[in-house]
Amino acid sequence: MCMKNKKKRVKSKVDKKPLNYKMIGAILILSVLVFLKLSPVALNKTLNVLFTNDCDYTLMIEDIKKTVRFYTLGQRVFNLPVNDVITSPFGERIDPVTNTPAMHLGIDINAPLNTEVFASEEGVVTRVEENEYYGKFIMIDHGRNFATLYGHLSLQKVKCGDRVDKDTVIALSGSSGKSTGPHLHFEIRKEGEHQNPEDYLK
Template sequence: MKIKQTALIVIIIPFLTLTVDGQSLEQYKTQYNQIQDSEETKRAMLEVNYDTQDELKQQISELDAQLSEATVNLDKIDESMMKVIIKINNAQEEYDDAAKKREEQYERASVRIRYIYENGDTDYLGVLLRSGNISDYLVERQYISDIMEYDSNLLHELEETEKFMKQKLDEITAGEEAKEALENFRTETELKMTVMHEEKNNLLEQYRQDADAMENDLSELVAASDKVYDIITNMEENIDFVNTYTGGKLEWPVEGRYYVSSDYCGRISPVGNGYEFHTGLDIPAPEGYDIEAAEGGVVTSAELIDGYGETIIINHGDGLSTLYGHISKMLVSEGDTVERGQVIALCGATGNATGNHLHFEVRVNGEHINPWEYLERKSE
């Protein structure tokens, strides 16, 4: 398998800490656009890294499946090997017993052959001539018949033992060949497993390296939240408007949709970024659902922000601002003055989102705070 290599480019952004002393709003916008361009590049790099991570995980998963299959095959090989060894041992034991039996049979046959050779064969005529009467003849003839039958059986048994020994010898030879084939197959399987283990270790190392690089990039992207602070504080210094916020509760930003799927608290990231602090409220709503300004003010930002997706920030004066993230369509632009309850955008799932919803934040002097301090809890 080919491991996809991803070059991680470190981008140094000298604009994250903005200073606006003596700068015009246009100069600030230029710097802001440069920041956005740099973050767009980093966002594209992260997308590539996410794809690489998925590919590496898939390759590791496939190797795990192959290793599991190979382990099962090794168990089957060992089981077959044990059966073959038992058959070989049994055949060898039967062969050894037959060899002992053959020696005994051969010894008995040798005695008989030697006796016949020394004393000659006996026919029935000779028996009749030696017999004193018919009764003696009949007895001797039966005796000779029994001897001849014994000799015939003895030779037959010896022949059968030889056949049996040849059969067992063939079984031993076949067993040894099967054992050798299983041993070769086992060796090949172990070599393949060694290669797969090495490849898996390489993939895991690549995964860890890429994961570390991604964590570094993600930690840099945390600066996106800090950048919002800079946007707000600096734009407040460069935009003059009449404060509209005079205290009290803010308007609920998604009329009729009061369920909160993720509160202002620590959580496990739904997009795989580990543990994080969720800096606002997630309010689910269908794509294209109206999003309203929680209070009147001036739009200080209406652009794409990493993580937040398409985002609007409204400055309400007196240090208070609200942020609206993951929107599908912006209906206002930077510098627009909006009224409380005015539809400013449509709900969506841009940026790091797992479904259509509004990510709503409340910030005071640029720092995010618990939105419930400015909102009234409602029920569906």
């Protein structure tokens, strides 16, 4: 009798329905994405992928890692918009125009006149303007509270509302505004605060 009872108990465990791991995974993943303020379009896309039979969780996890990287200082997620050397870093320096100490809010990259300038990351163009300091400049919103600025341009090749990616030529470099010669001034901002671009550049 004891043996039979034991067998029945074992059988009852085996007969239990397996956990719905796909549902649990979906809840966990979506919780992370909602916490990181992912856009509704991206959330809908994630839901559609999660509930297909051929859902690749490995690729999905990699996608989440890319999203999380934007929230971690030091993770390199932006490309250098011009493939050249950095000539002036972020931080305190002697202003080359006024010859007085000043905070440099971005980095300067060597760029001969009319060098092609690429978007550092995919996003939406929010400003295409000109002022006394930056000269001709462009700002791009990358989502997740990040934005980039490209200054001292000779030609702006995009307009507000344009969607761009890393292969998009957005401008040609120049020396407009407060500048001593042709180069690209590049800024990264997080929640409106200036960041050291070198902490984020690949």
